[in-house]
Every structure is written in structure tokens, then in C-alpha cells.
Amino acid sequence: MDRLIEAIENAQNPSVVGLDPTEALVPPQVVASFADEVRDSVEDENELPAAQLAVAYFEFNRAIIDAVADIVPAVKPQIAMYEALGPAGIDVYTMTCEYAQQQGLYVLGDIKRGDIGSTAAAYAGHLSGVGAGETAYDPWHEDAVTVNPYLGTDGITPFVDAAAAHDKDVFVLVRTSNPSSKELQELDLAGGGKLYEHVADLVEGWGEPTRGERGYSRVGAVVGATHPEEGAALRERMPHTFFLVPGYGAQGGTAAGVAGMFDKDGSGAIVNSSRGIIGAWKKTGAWNESMSADQALDLVASAARDAAADMRDDLRVSVYR
Numbered sequence: 001m002d003r004l005i006e007a008i009e010n011a012q013n014p015s016v017v018g019l020d021p022t023e024a025l026v027p028p029q030v031v032a033s034f035a036d037e038v039r040d041s042v043e044d045e046n047e048l049p050a051a052q053l054a055v056a057y058f059e060f061n062r063a064i065i066d067a068v069a070d071i072v073p074a075v076k077p078q079i080a081m082y083e084a085l086g087p088a089g090i091d092v093y094t095m096t097c098e099y100a101q102q103q104g105l106y107v108l109g110d111i112k113r114g115d116i117g118s119t120a121a122a123y124a125g126h127l128s129g130v131g132a133g134e135t136a137y138d139p140w141h142e143d144a145v146t147v148n149p150y151l152g153t154d155g156i157t158p159f160v161d162a163a164a165a166h167d168k169d170v171f172v173l174v175r176t177s178n179p180s181s182k183e184l185q186e187l188d189l190a191g192g193g194k195l196y197e198h199v200a201d202l203v204e205g206w207g208e209p210t211r212g213e214r215g216y217s218r219v220g221a222v223v224g225a226t227h228p229e230e231g232a233a234l235r236e237r238m239p240h241t242f243f244l245v246p247g248y249g250a251q252g253g254t255a256a257g258v259a260g261m262f263d264k265d266g267s268g269a270i271v272n273s274s275r276g277i278i279g280a281w282k283k284t285g286a287w288n289e290s291m292s293a294d295q296a297l298d299l300v301a302s303a304a305r306d307a308a309a310d311m312r313d314d315l316r317v318s319v320y321r
């Protein structure tokens, strides 16, 4: 986690921009502008819509990354949005991750994997790449990934081992931001405490052998911005676990609400906003259908930069107090 902490300190900004493109979030003229280019590249007409959207997603992401790279430390591409497009989407996911790393950003791949140990070992290829030594190949370009702890220790260990071997990190779902999270995570355990508290203790333990110079381990926790009190209690309970905090903005989380998830030095957490930043252009009232694709991308970029700067300033007031 030391690299992420350093990037946050350099930017004085504990926030991460979520790259979750959907058809509704990309200006239509951007998608339309790739129709001809894509038609020549697909073998089957049926592939056209996915291929066209995929190219549009990449240009959309690139405009946003260029606009925010000097003010945020990290991006979090959500792989679901890309997987939804099939192979063309997966290509654009990896291209986005690579481009973001090239711009100096820490890339947190939101892949939420979880399976039995032997399969988890294959998923851990997201962090370890393919092969070893000089011929090692990293197709994913991720600095960290999210994982689901539901299968227990053997589903997590391959990710932790890969993270330790490749100077990367893992974020484990502990207290997720969504309304239904209470159905499982708030269950009372026979021995006392809630299920998510037990997961929190496991996460702190999984990370223990990987503690870095800044006191945080390579095994972080996902804690929703929509649970301010529980997040603050988890901060106390998990002193060596860095938090990824989604749910700010579109899901109702606030800077005041997440303040307790940071440590006394204003470190220990990074807050995500996806739709609030990449969809900010829709709220400006400046878009119109006669704009060119380039003009629309300029609007996306400037609105994203303004929204990212507002979020940074908002967090600075509450966190760097």
C-alpha cells in the first residue's frame, strides 16, 4: 500500500476516479463518430454495436484520465462495464488500465473475484501476470484488485501471495455500500458480533505478514461511504488495513461521513466516485446534440476535472483537519 499512500500524499487528494462507462454516460456523438472505423475492423456485422461502444469507451476514458491525471492519485475501472461488451470490452479494459498507468496513476481494478483456491490462483493472474522472469507478461496493468471473501482464506491467499510477489495490493469486501448488504453482512454471529466484523478481523489477519513502511498491509478493505458509524468503528478495529471507500456522491456518501474512516494523520483510506465524476458533463446543461464528438469529449473532460477537484476540496476539509 506504500505506493498508493505516496501517490495520495503527492496529490494531497485521498480520492479515486471510478471509470465505469455505460452507453448512457458516453455522449452519443462520440459513439456515432466511430461507426465507419469499426465497420472495417469487424468480421461479423453482429459485433458492430459492441465494437463501436468499446472504442467509444476508450476515448471517453482517455479524455477523463488526461483531465484528472495531475489532480488524482488513482483510477478504479469497473470491469463489469467492459465485460458487458465481450472481448472488445475486455481489450478496452486492459487498454484503459495501461493508459492510466502510463499517465502515472495507480490502477485499482474493481474485479470482485472469489472462488476456491485453485481457481483463485488463476484469477490472481490479474496481479501476477503470465509467466515469470524476463518473459513475464502483464496483460492487465492493475496495481490492485478487489476480491470477495465469501469463500474464505483459500480464496484469498493466492491474491495476497501474488500481491506480495509483485508489489501490488488487494482490497477485500468487508462492509459494502449497497442497501442489501445488511442481509448478510449484519447477521449476528453465535459467538457475538456481526458477520462483517468477523470478516474485518480476518482481513486484518490476512494482511499482517505484508505490512509496509507506512503501517498498512497489502490487504485493504472495501468499506462503503454509506456506513459512516460502522466505517469509523472499523477504522479502530483494523489499524493496519487501508480502506477503499465507494459510495460517495451518487450513492449518498459524504465527505463528513467518511472522515472517521481515516486515521489521525489523515491517511488510511481512499474514497471513490464513479458516476459523480464521469457523468458530471450531463449536469452542466452545456451539452447539445449538434456538438461534434471532439467538443463533447472536451465537455466530458472539463466537467470531470471540475467534479474531481470539487471532491478533492470537499475531502480535504473533512479529512486533513
Ligand SMILES: O=c1ccn([C@@H]2O[C@H](COP(=O)(O)O)[C@@H](O)[C@H]2O)c(=O)[nH]1
Residues within 6 Å of the ligand: 018, 020, 078, 110, 175, 176, 177, 178, 222, 223, 224, 246, 247, 248, 249, 250, 251, 272, 273, 274, 275, 276
Ligand atoms: O461496496 C461497494 C463496492 C464497490 N462499489 C463499486 O464502486 C463504484 C461506485 O460507483 P458510483 O457511480 O460512484 O456509485 C461501482 O463501480 C461499484 O461497483 C460500490 O459502489 N460499493
